[in-house]
Amino acid sequence: EVHLLESGGGLVQPGGSLRLSCAASGFTFSNYDMGWVRQAPGQGLEWVSTISSSDHSTYYADSLKGRFTISRDNSKNTVHLQMNSLRAEDTAIYYCAKDHSDSSGFYPFDHWGQGTLVTVSS
Amino acid sequence: DIQMTQSPSAMSASVGDRVTITCRASQGISNYLAWFQQKPGKVPKPLIYTASSLQSGVPSRFSGSGSGTEFTLTISSLQPEDFATYYCLQHNSFPRTFGQGTKVEIK
Numbered sequence: 001e002v003h004l005l006e007s008g009g010g011l012v013q014p015g016g017s018l019r020l021s022c023a024a025s026g027f028t029f030s031n032y033d034m035g036w037v038r039q040a041p042g043q044g045l046e047w048v049s050t051i052s053s054s055d056h057s058t059y060y061a062d063s064l065k066g067r068f069t070i071s072r073d074n075s076k077n078t079v080h081l082q083m084n085s086l087r088a089e090d091t092a093i094y095y096c097a098k099d100h101s102d103s104s105g106f107y108p109f110d111h112w113g114q115g116t117l118v119t120v121s122s
Numbered sequence: 123d124i125q126m127t128q129s130p131s132a133m134s135a136s137v138g139d140r141v142t143i144t145c146r147a148s149q150g151i152s153n154y155l156a157w158f159q160q161k162p163g164k165v166p167k168p169l170i171y172t173a174s175s176l177q178s179g180v181p182s183r184f185s186g187s188g189s190g191t192e193f194t195l196t197i198s199s200l201q202p203e204d205f206a207t208y209y210c211l212q213h214n215s216f217p218r219t220f221g222q223g224t225k226v227e228i229k
Contacts, residue, residue, distance in 0.1 A: 110168055114165060
C-alpha cells in the first residue's frame, strides 16, 4: 500500500525558512515523479512543485519566484521542499503527492499524504 | 501559463440530480486533464484521468469528457456522499494548474 507521510510543518516568522519532508513507502520510489500541492485556509488547491524520477528535473509555480527548492533522496525514499523567505501568503497545508505512469497512461497525483500545516506569522 | 476556469464555482443540488461541472483551459491541453474530489478536512481524491478514464474504485455514476480546451465532469445521479468540492487539473505542461473548484452543496 502506498503511504506518504509529510513532516516539518509548523509556525515560522515572516522571512524565515522551513524544510518539509515526505517519507514514501509501498512503491518503488525512484521510478515516480513526486510533487507538492498546497491549500491555503478556506482556499483551493495550488500546485507548488514537481521533481522528476528520471533526471531529477524540477518545476515550480511562478508565484514562488525562486524561494522554494524541491529535492529527492532515492536512497531514503524521501522528497523535500526547502522553503525560504516565507511570507504570510505561504500559510497553507502542504501535501506531498505522487505521480503514476504505466502502459495505460500518466496519472498525476494518484496518491496524497495527509498534509502538514505551515503557518507564517509574527 | 495555462489558466483553468471552472464553472460554476458553487451549486446546490438534490440527491438523484444530474450534475455537470465544466472546466475550460486557456489553451489546448489535449486530454491531459484530471478531476479530484475533496471533502471538508480530507485529502483530495483522484476521480478521473486523461479527461475520461475513471480511477479504480470510483463509482460509475462519475464520468468525464472533453478534449482541447473544454471538459466536463458529470455525476449522473448525485448521492449523499458526493457533496464535496471538485477540482480540475491540467498536466499538459508545467506549471500545472488547478481550476478554482466547484462546491456541490445540498439543496
